[in-house]
Amino acid sequence: MAPYGSDDSTTEDEADDRRGGRQKAARYVVPVAVVGVAAATIGLVPAFAGSGDPDLPKVSAQQLIEKIAASDVQQLSGTVKISTDLGLPDLGGLESSLGGAATGGGRDGSSADPSSKLMELASGTHTLRVASDGEDKQKLSLLDKAAEYSVIHNGDEVWAYDSKSNEAYHVKDAAASSDSAEKGAKGRSGDVPATPKELAEEALKASDDTTSVTVDGTARIAGRDAYKLLIEPKQSGSTVGAISIAVDAKTGLPLKFTLTPASGGAAVVDAGFTKVDFSRPAASTFDFTPPKGAKVTEGDESKSGGPAGRGDVDKGDKARPGSGKGGEDLGKEFQGLNVIGEGWSSIAQFDTGGEGLPSENAGGGDAGRFLDSLGDQVSGEFGSGTVFSTRLVNALITDDGKVYAGAVTKDALVKAADAAK
Incomplete structure (x- = not known):
């Protein structure tokens, strides 16, 4: 499909303005290169059919990037579908054993510890329920056939609960500010992007002369009108074929993220909302009390260096591939x-x-x-x-x-x- 709203006659001044705008949105855009194989285990398969392409006003790629950067959705709830197709060999359960499942523990010996539990998103197909009410209240639930795992952030407290093992993990930071709570929320997921917005932020952190960015039409995602932002490497040698991000036309929130490999075939990463509601979730959504008989593990912040084991991850952010030459x-x-x-x-x-x-x-x-x-x-x-x-x-x-x-x-x-x- 031809670029939607694109213009091949871009002047040099316009090109400079576009690069400048991309730099302003740099916290949202970077090539998907990873330090090690473990970090590569984020991938999802195609899943979300639209119901016809809506007729929307034309926008440029730069305008759409700025729309994502300016998006400030504070309240939402919805369902996200995630799958993985990395083409990894069947290790006959070895992968689970190495991940700590065999011993039932994460960093602190609890099956509810987010540092290991949410790495399950690195393989298979999963359904997530997400809810948010500002920076201090978020909930993410990983649904299984007969169990549910949830991470709940409410003010200065974080709870994680695994219904299968009836274990809970708790961290309390009395000095948590909105900023530290926001950073901690990402650390709680073990830095595994779990929503289209998080995936888009990781994929949109370094749009530069090595990248082609265009608007590739429109789509209908979870009942919402959306633009499709298409990101393609200009360089040879990358395994990334293209990244497509469906951006809500009204709010600028990424609704769907798809990464297709240069080798072709099914998408490696495809995560998207199947349902989304931008009204404020009920306050009770973020309440949690451990069920009777549940084993509760208190997180050791003295070892983790911050809420739920963020530790030195912020320092590591400086070492993203692509940040240096x-x-x-x-x-x-x-x-x-x-x-x-x-x-x-x-x-x-x-x-x-x-x-x-x-x-x-x-x-x-x-x-x-x-x-x-x-x-x-x-x-x-x-x-x-x-x-x-x-x-x-x-x-x-x-x-x-x-x-x-x-x-x-x-x-x-x-x-x-x-x-x-």
């Missing part, structure tokens, strides 16, 4: 972590300080054979190593312990490793 040092918190390249072709590189993974050829035995079966053996001027792949993020671990990872192709990783020698 040509291997820029990303701060004391990430010594040894460099970013090679820029934009959609950014590759995070760091040294584990040890040997690479065991392999069958190196006498790794059964463990080596298992790891070899999950990855592809590669070699080059850098030596040899193994590439572990998903449909979005690939990671090369060399035999001498260096790691190269990003939303780039296997060939791009090998070239980066060769160039770093």
